[in-house]
Amino acid sequence: MKTIDDRKKNYYEEIFKVTEENNRDAFRNLFLKMHINDQVELFHLLYPEKRKKVEKFLEPAEFAELFEWMNSSDQSEAYEAFSVEYVANLFHYMKIDNVVDFLSYRDEEERKKLLNQLDTTERSRVEEMLAYEPETAGSIMTKSFISVSPISTVQQTVNLVRTFSKETEMVYYIYVLDPKSKLVGILSLRDMIIHPEDTKVQDVMLTHLTYVRLADDQEEVARMIQDYDLLAVPVLTDEDVMLGIVTVDDVMDILVEETTEDFNEFSAIRKAKTKIDKGEESAWQTARVRMPWIIILVFLGMISASLISSFEETLSQVVVLAAFIPVIMDSAGNVGTQSLAIAVRNISMGEKRTKEEFWRNILKELMAGMIIGLAAGIVLALVAGIFYQNIVLALIIAFSLFVTLSLSTVVGAVIPFLINKLKIDPAIASGPFITTINDAMGLMIYFTVATKLLHIL
Numbered sequence: 001m002k003t004i005d006d007r008k009k010n011y012y013e014e015i016f017k018v019t020e021e022n023n024r025d026a027f028r029n030l031f032l033k034m035h036i037n038d039q040v041e042l043f044h045l046l047y048p049e050k051r052k053k054v055e056k057f058l059e060p061a062e063f064a065e066l067f068e069w070m071n072s073s074d075q076s077e078a079y080e081a082f083s084v085e086y087v088a089n090l091f092h093y094m095k096i097d098n099v100v101d102f103l104s105y106r107d108e109e110e111r112k113k114l115l116n117q118l119d120t121t122e123r124s125r126v127e128e129m130l131a132y133e134p135e136t137a138g139s140i141m142t143k144s145f146i147s148v149s150p151i152s153t154v155q156q157t158v159n160l161v162r163t164f165s166k167e168t169e170m171v172y173y174i175y176v177l178d179p180k181s182k183l184v185g186i187l188s189l190r191d192m193i194i195h196p197e198d199t200k201v202q203d204v205m206l207t208h209l210t211y212v213r214l215a216d217d218q219e220e221v222a223r224m225i226q227d228y229d230l231l232a233v234p235v236l237t238d239e240d241v242m243l244g245i246v247t248v249d250d251v252m253d254i255l256v257e258e259t260t261e262d263f264n265e266f267s268a269i270r271k272a273k274t275k276i277d278k279g280e281e282s283a284w285q286t287a288r289v290r291m292p293w294i295i296i297l298v299f300l301g302m303i304s305a306s307l308i309s310s311f312e313e314t315l316s317q318v319v320v321l322a323a324f325i326p327v328i329m330d331s332a333g334n335v336g337t338q339s340l341a342i343a344v345r346n347i348s349m350g351e352k353r354t355k356e357e358f359w360r361n362i363l364k365e366l367m368a369g370m371i372i373g374l375a376a377g378i379v380l381a382l383v384a385g386i387f388y389q390n391i392v393l394a395l396i397i398a399f400s401l402f403v404t405l406s407l408s409t410v411v412g413a414v415i416p417f418l419i420n421k422l423k424i425d426p427a428i429a430s431g432p433f434i435t436t437i438n439d440a441m442g443l444m445i446y447f448t449v450a451t452k453l454l455h456i457l
Contacts, residue, residue, distance in 0.1 A: 015027065016046070019053055043070075052082070064094050075102055096144070142250075144244075145170060145173075146160060150185065153197065153200060154197050154204070155198065173188055186206045219254065222251040308447075318454065327380065328404060329439040331404070336438040337435060340415070365409040400442070404442040
């Protein structure tokens with residue numbers, strides 16, 4: 001593996017050298033032989049002044065595929081390095097949904113400059129796509145698909161695929177439209193292969209259709225493609241007119257995006273979908289989006305502080321109780337966060353639960369918490385008994401940990417569903433909030449039990 005890495009490093013160094021020497025032919029000879037993933041990596045490693053040279057070394061048609069492969073951060077680096085004219089020329093060789101995705105993250109002035117470089121027809125197509133609500137099926141679909149009439153033959157359909165395959169993103173599915181462009185059926189390549197050439201499409205097409213509407217949320221679209229194991233799903237208007245398709249490669253990007261968004265919310269660092277999401281954030285921007293949540297959590301944390309203060313008399317009489325406060329709080333927070341993660345995942349995957357299933361799940365979480373609490377309580381009791389030679393202290397810790405962990409799993413499982421009922425993203429019920437709630441509950445149980453048994457401690 002080291003040999004391969006060294007070989008790649010030497011290859012990169014050679015490209016860096018010819019770039020420095022402005023040797024266009026040598027750069028093209030070396031760069032275009034690389035895998036596209038390595039091309040992206042190398043472009044990212046180039047110094048800004050050397051990135052600018054790529055515009056002179058590669059034609060727009062050659063760089064367009066590379067540009068589509070890039071993540072948003074690398075695309076922004078390319079945009080900053082290249083001229084507006086060069087970037088606009090890339091659009092001619094890119095899928096329109098990828099063009100729209102890139103433009104959606106540019107500000108109004110930048111977007112206008114790029115659109116002004118396009119011809120009237122292409123600009124209209126892009127502007128139409130940009131008009132759809134963000135994060136909907138309409139905003140991520142591509143209008144590049146093959147359609148036929150129900151009365152077409154299999155042979156005519158095959159000829160059509162041969163003609164337009166290079167211009168179409170998805171050729172595995174052929175969409176059957178009536179004269180009003182309404183979707184009436186779907187034909188796969190397999191269907192065309194196994195049926196005679198003179199067979200009418202309407203006789204072999206699939207009529208039990210799976211589709212999405214223009215305004216459907218992109219996460220629902222991704223889930224449908226995943227659930228039905230599709231390569232693409234058609235996008236229809238409310239009148240069943242087909243306007244485009246969403247492909248599985250777009251869905252992969254969406255799943256990554258939604259997972260990242262949920263993680264940010266789960267970590268209480270949620271932020272608006274802006275340039276900050278594109279890896280361009282400054283230290284101030286990063287702090288600004290996190291600060292409100294942290295301040296809220298500071299105030300919530302004061303609940304735990306006030307609980308400790310209210311049991312000051314108990315602590316003053318048995319100081320050793322303070323040694324186990326971090327253990328109780330950390331254990332409660334960790335167990336609750338685990339239950340929360342499972343609950344948020346189930347909701348995000350679109351799992352529908354009846355009331356019976358909901359309560360069955362809560363009971364399961366409670367039983368799991370009791371088992372974990374019993375095991376953790378026994379271990380901690382043994383530690384307390386051995387090191388502090390106090391059986392009562394060991395029993396207090398064991399009982400408190402048992403009750404706290406049992407209830408913490410329930411809290412972590414219930415809160416996301418309650419928030420989901422309020423039509424709020426359940427990921428907002430983030431780990432820090434669950435941790436704070438469980439911390440306070442754990443302290444209350446611990447000190448209440450200790451206070452009741454203070455006379456025998």
